[in-house]
Amino acid sequence: MELPVISNAPAEKSGGCSASGCGSAPEALAHLPEDIRRKVQDHPCYSEEAHHHFARMHVAVAPACNIQCHYCNRKYDCANESRPGVVSELLDPEQAVRKVLAVAAAIPQMSVLGIAGPGDALANPRRTFATFRALAEKAPDLKLCLSTNGLMLPQYVDEIARHNIDHVTITINCLDAEIGARIYPWIYWQNCRLRGVEAARILIGQQQKGLEMLAARGILVKVNSVLIPGVNDAHLPEVSRTVKAKGAFLHNVMPLIAEAGHGTWYGLTGQRSPSAAELQALQDACAGDMAMMRHCRQCRADAVGLLGEDRGAEFTLDRIDAMDIDYAAAMARREEVRAALLGRLAAARTPAVTEAVTAAARPVLMAVAAKNGVVGEHFGHAREFLVYEASPAGVRFIGHRQAARYCGGADRCGDGDAAPESILERTIAALAGCEAVLCAKVGIEPWGRLEAAGIAPNGEHALEPIEDAVRAVYAEMAAAGKLAQAAAERKVA
Numbered sequence: 268m269e270l271p272v273i274s275n276a277p278a279e280k281s282g283g284c285s286a287s288g289c290g291s292a293p294e295a296l297a298h299l300p301e302d303i304r305r306k307v308q309d310h311p312c313y314s315e316e317a318h319h320h321f322a323r324m325h326v327a328v329a330p331a332c333n334i335q336c337h338y339c340n341r342k343y344d345c346a347n348e349s350r351p352g353v354v355s356e357l358l359d360p361e362q363a364v365r366k367v368l369a370v371a372a373a374i375p376q377m378s379v380l381g382i383a384g385p386g387d388a389l390a391n392p393r394r395t396f397a398t399f400r401a402l403a404e405k406a407p408d409l410k411l412c413l414s415t416n417g418l419m420l421p422q423y424v425d426e427i428a429r430h431n432i433d434h435v436t437i438t439i440n441c442l443d444a445e446i447g448a449r450i451y452p453w454i455y456w457q458n459c460r461l462r463g464v465e466a467a468r469i470l471i472g473q474q475q476k477g478l479e480m481l482a483a484r485g486i487l488v489k490v491n492s493v494l495i496p497g498v499n500d501a502h503l504p505e506v507s508r509t510v511k512a513k514g515a516f517l518h519n520v521m522p523l524i525a526e527a528g529h530g531t532w533y534g535l536t537g538q539r540s541p542s543a544a545e546l547q548a549l550q551d552a553c554a555g556d557m558a559m560m561r562h563c564r565q566c567r568a569d570a571v572g573l574l575g576e577d578r579g580a581e582f583t584l585d586r587i588d589a590m591d592i593d594y595a596a597a598m599a600r601r602e603e604v605r606a607a608l609l610g611r612l613a614a615a616r617t618p619a620v621t622e623a624v625t626a627a628a629r630p631v632l633m634a635v636a637a638k639n640g641v642v643g644e645h646f647g648h649a650r651e652f653l654v655y656e657a658s659p660a661g662v663r664f665i666g667h668r669q670a671a672r673y674c675g676g677a678d679r680c681g682d683g684d685a686a687p688e689s690i691l692e693r694t695i696a697a698l699a700g701c702e703a704v705l706c707a708k709v710g711i712e713p714w715g716r717l718e719a720a721g722i723a724p725n726g727e728h729a730l731e732p733i734e735d736a737v738r739a740v741y742a743e744m745a746a747a748g749k750l751a752q753a754a755a756e757r758k759v760a
């Protein structure tokens with residue numbers, strides 16, 4: 268599940284460049300062993316490049332939880348991989364299978380089925396594995412993915428392996444039980460409610476043991492960590508190093524979302540969330556040790572669609588019952604679409620040469636209004652911008668910044684009640700630090716306002732693959748002397 272949206276949240280928490288240690292970037296994928304590459308190439312969370320093209324869905328079949336996290340309110344979905352403040356429609360396994368088959372028919376690029384709550388998948392083993400079992404039989408082309416707090420993980424590793432679940436996420440916020448006691452008030456363990464350091468020690472031990480057991484079986488493990496300023500921020504680089512040493516494939520550091528309105532302990536006691544800059548700095552610090560995910564959208568436990576979009580409302584049970592679906596045709600279509608998308612991804616992996624960029628050029632952040640992996644969105648229609656860093660080392664994904672739609676079309680403007688003017692101001696503020704924004708189109712008014720804010724609007728690379736476009740703009744800046752000039756200014760400063 269996804270975490271809440273922070274107003275000025277940094278760009279997507281996704282993998283990035285091999286230079287920065289991000290194993291989910293295209294260059295890093297190319298260097299993976301063939302069997303691993305096959306497992307991640309169409310997984311939107313494990314591969315940053317795949318997330319532009321392949322979709323995932325979650326089925327909310329797991330209501331119970333066996334621990335308490337201070338960032339969670341039981342009224343909402345599990346915030347370890349979800350967005351606080353959103354409640355999912357609970358399904359039984361039979362309903363879940365019906366929904367998955369309908370979505371797979373309607374969204375042929377849906378490649379992954381995950382169970383991530385709304386409680387903990389392994390606190391509800393019967394429902395979780397019944398769902399996976401049925402889907403392995405009825406939709407064998409889907410990758411199966413599971414997310415857990417890890418408390419019961421060692422007990423279920425064999426069953427996970429038996430069900431061919433190749434991707435498991437464990438939320439590991441700490442290795443130190445003293446820190447853990449500040450995050451987890453209690454766990455439910457062997458029919459007892461345990462509290463404090465003792466509870467945290469057991470949870471941490473189970474998580475680490477489960478990680479080692481999964482790695483020994485060749486199951487890909489992603490570790491999620493919630494960044495809680497003043498609690499585990501200084502500790503997370505050590506977590507990163509340790510989980511890497513034990514075989515984790517990817518680390519996803521997500522920002523704490525602590526709003527009083529969500530009723531969580533942290534929210535009610537004034538624990539703050541990290542800023543975009545703090546999150547990025549910590550992700551960079553951890554990236555020295557392992558591959559980082561930066562494109563996480565903190566999905567909800569019933570999310571459907573590409574990361575960052577939610578088409579769940581199209582697939583309620585009553586709507587599904589009314590659908591007339593030709594499953595055989597849909598399956599054939601899925602195979603065609605998958606092959607086409609993988610072909611497109613392979614073709615996009617050839618980086619262009621940027622001769623104008625010298626080794627001394629400074630790095631530049633650029634925001635992209637993206638759609639399906641290209642510069643495809645109108646500035647005024649974008650609900651989020653992807654942020655990339657261009658440097659002499661290449662182009663790497665940094666994260667995403669949330670925005671509201673500035674322009675809603677001919678008959679309305681903006682999202683909600685806010686005036687377009689204030690939406691534009693907020694969007695420009697969210698793009699702080701970016702020197703250019705690449706989009707399919709941009710209107711005259713936002714154009715002027717962006718320029719005044721020091722962000723160059725650019726509509727010259729509409730429909731080009733994102734990284735090619737960013738690379739090209741960086742080369743244009745280098746050719747115009749903008750990179751060297753700014754470097755000189757920095758030196759003076």
Ligand code: CLF
Binds near residue numbers: 269412414489
């Ligand atoms: Fe779902 Fe999680 Fe599997 Fe992805 S989500 S169970 S690994 S298929 Fe992905 Fe969503 Fe972030 Fe999770 S964007 S919250 S990391």
Ligand code: SF4
Binds near residue numbers: 344
């Ligand atoms: Fe909430 Fe998930 Fe933590 Fe359970 S594991 S308390 S559902 S955030």
